[in-house]
Amino acid sequence: MAKEITSRSEDYSQWYNDIVKKAGMADHSAVRGCMVIKPNGFAIWEKMKAQLDKMFKDTGHVNAYFPLFIPKSFLSKEAQHVEGFAKECAVVTHHRLMNDPNGNGVIVDPTAKLEEELIVRPTSETIIWNTYKDWIQSYRDLPLLINQWANVVRWELRTRPFIRTAEFLWQEGHTAHATKEEAVKETLLILDLYAKFAEEYMAMPVIKGVKTENERFAGAEDTYTIEALMQDGKALQAGTSHFLGQNFAKAFDVTFLNEHQKEELVWATSWGVSTRLIGGLIMTHSDDDGLIIPPRLATTPVVIVPIPKPTDAITEVADQIIAALKAKGINAKYDQDKKKRPGFKFAEYEMRGVPVRLGIGQRDLDKGVVEVARRDTKEKTSQPLEGIADYIENLLEEIQTNLFNRALKFRDDRITKADNMDEFKEIINTKGGFVSAHWDGTTETEVKIKELTKATIRCIPIDAEAEEGTCILTGKPSGKRVLFAKAY
RNA sequence: CGGGAUGUAGCUCAGUCCGGUAGAGUACUCGUCUGGGGGGCGAGUGGUCGCAGGUUCAAAUCCUGUCAUCCCGACCA
Numbered sequence: 001m002a003k004e005i006t007s008r009s010e011d012y013s014q015w016y017n018d019i020v021k022k023a024g025m026a027d028h029s030a031v032r033g034c035m036v037i038k039p040n041g042f043a044i045w046e047k048m049k050a051q052l053d054k055m056f057k058d059t060g061h062v063n064a065y066f067p068l069f070i071p072k073s074f075l076s077k078e079a080q081h082v083e084g085f086a087k088e089c090a091v092v093t094h095h096r097l098m099n100d101p102n103g104n105g106v107i108v109d110p111t112a113k114l115e116e117e118l119i120v121r122p123t124s125e126t127i128i129w130n131t132y133k134d135w136i137q138s139y140r141d142l143p144l145l146i147n148q149w150a151n152v153v154r155w156e157l158r159t160r161p162f163i164r165t166a167e168f169l170w171q172e173g174h175t176a177h178a179t180k181e182e183a184v185k186e187t188l189l190i191l192d193l194y195a196k197f198a199e200e201y202m203a204m205p206v207i208k209g210v211k212t213e214n215e216r217f218a219g220a221e222d223t224y225t226i227e228a229l230m231q232d233g234k235a236l237q238a239g240t241s242h243f244l245g246q247n248f249a250k251a252f253d254v255t256f257l258n259e260h261q262k263e264e265l266v267w268a269t270s271w272g273v274s275t276r277l278i279g280g281l282i283m284t285h286s287d288d289d290g291l292i293i294p295p296r297l298a299t300t301p302v303v304i305v306p307i308p309k310p311t312d313a314i315t316e317v318a319d320q321i322i323a324a325l326k327a328k329g330i331n332a333k334y335d336q337d338k339k340k341r342p343g344f345k346f347a348e349y350e351m352r353g354v355p356v357r358l359g360i361g362q363r364d365l366d367k368g369v370v371e372v373a374r375r376d377t378k379e380k381t382s383q384p385l386e387g388i389a390d391y392i393e394n395l396l397e398e399i400q401t402n403l404f405n406r407a408l409k410f411r412d413d414r415i416t417k418a419d420n421m422d423e424f425k426e427i428i429n430t431k432g433g434f435v436s437a438h439w440d441g442t443t444e445t446e447v448k449i450k451e452l453t454k455a456t457i458r459c460i461p462i463d464a465e466a467e468e469g470t471c472i473l474t475g476k477p478s479g480k481r482v483l484f485a486k487a488y
Numbered sequence: 489c490g491g492g493a494u495g496u497a498g499c500u501c502a503g504u505c506c507g508g509u510a511g512a513g514u515a516c517u518c519g520u521c522u523g524g525g526g527g528g529c530g531a532g533u534g535g536u537c538g539c540a541g542g543u544u545c546a547a548a549u550c551c552u553g554u555c556a557u558c559c560c561g562a563c564c565a
Binding site for chain 2: 004011013014017028030031032084087088154156157158163164168217225236237238239240272274276307308309340341342343344345346347348359361362363364371487488
């Protein structure tokens with residue numbers, strides 16, 4: 001069998017790039033750091049988007065759309081915020097092109113300089129809060145629960161498909177509340193929603209936690225995160241939900257009259273997940289044979305391959321199976337391509353991550369069975385044609401569960417306690433994964449540990465148990481363990 | 489943004505040192521024999537050698553610049 005994908009043990013980075021390419025997820029584009037998301041990759045995003053959108057709406061949020069361009073002056077209104085993004089912004093300075101008088105194509109028309117430069121949004125807090133100022137007058141206008149699906153640009157110097165690209169797609173929720181309690185509650189509601197989505201739909205186990213001051217979003221009071229663990233032992237920040245306090249309300253002067261006719265600043269949250277999740281999906285489940293898509297995110301979770309090629313008898317059975325699956329809301333495809341051989345198709349669908357493959361040949365028909373191959377374990381069995389749709393429906397659920405449990409075991413096996421720096425370094429440098437250790441709570445110590453080990457504090461887990469201990473670096477007292485890891 | 493490497497057919501790459509008609513495998517197209525895990529045989533299509541300058545009678549090859557990609561580092565979601 002011709003290997004098209006580099007094995008993980010040989011070169012993990014190359015393996016990831018091979019999957020992205022060979023599974024038809026994305027291509028590089030002519031623009032540095034930007035990728036073309038191809039139909040196979042975009043289909044997964046569409047599935048994610050549909051589910052998340054439903055979850056947002058079920059919790060009372062509505063969608064809107066704000067401009068791509070942000071006046072430069074907006075960005076400087078919140079000091080912490082601008083500091084966090086200033087280094088990676090694309091700036092629009094002109095609005096017109098002209099023919100080069102020297103005949104070398106087009107040039108920027110120097111007379112068309114913008115009076116105020118525009119920033120291509122790296123995130124939309126500023127333009128949204130500038131708008132909310134006009135929308136919010138009274139406590140009756142609150143809460144304001146708005147989400148937008150959009151693209152954003154962060155001028156990254158080192159990019160990887162899906163994991164970190166200069167332009168990416170995401171959703172960003174921006175909510176305004178009358179009280180701190182309500183805003184905190186919203187932040188945690190979304191954190192739970194993200195975790196539920198990651199675990200139940202992506203089959204990607206995550207740890208919910210709070211970011212340290214050093215790692216938190218620029219302009220936030222608290223940043224909550226879901227952290228996932230990739231197969232190479234590195235952590236991936238998969239989604240964040242921020243409690244913004246009154247920082248943006250102050251910066252944009254967003255106030256309301258409360259029930260007692262007293263003016264107050266509003267309380268804010270923002271939260272987002274991006275196409276980065278697709279990278280997480282790949283690195284959570286896929287193997288050396290290619291992509292593995294959890295059934296709930298597969299546009300076409302079942303494919304039927306005629307062996308060796310379509311005949312009337314095979315086609316009739318395939319059509320019956322497709323109809324029976326469709327009645328259950330399961331989308332299936334029958335591959336009638338006569339030019340490609342079955343073996344080729346098997347390899348191709350495995351590479352593309354299709355969860356279940358059915359093989360039907362005359363021998364199967366004679367016995368009243370079909371061959372069922374599951375992508376997660378690569379196990380093949382013969383199943384009676386009778387009741388096959390029920391069997392597949394259950395199998396898809398089983399695959400979904402198995403993928404999650406497999407990833408969960410992998411993750412849990414890689415949460416290791418360390419009680420001193422020697423242990424810590426040993427774990428980070430060999431086993432990888434999360435290291436659970438005591439920390440004195442200072443940024444100084446966190447930065448020092450990063451310098452020594454390249455590991456950062458991924459989060460302070462929400463369910464961290466109180467435990468008296470001493471900081472692994474400074475020996476100062478600590479009340480609970482935090483999770484360290486090397487991260488993407 | 490620093491260090492290293494690479495850009496030649498859709499893909500993987502040879503040719504570059506030492507300038508002289510653009511190559512192979514694979515893919516694709518057609519035909520044919522096949523047919524339960526990436527088929528065999530035969531014939532064919534396909535490239536301004538990343539882009540822009542320069543040196544030269546002559547540039548994929550030498551020089552300069554530039555763009556992009558990969559790996560490592562710093563930075564960051």
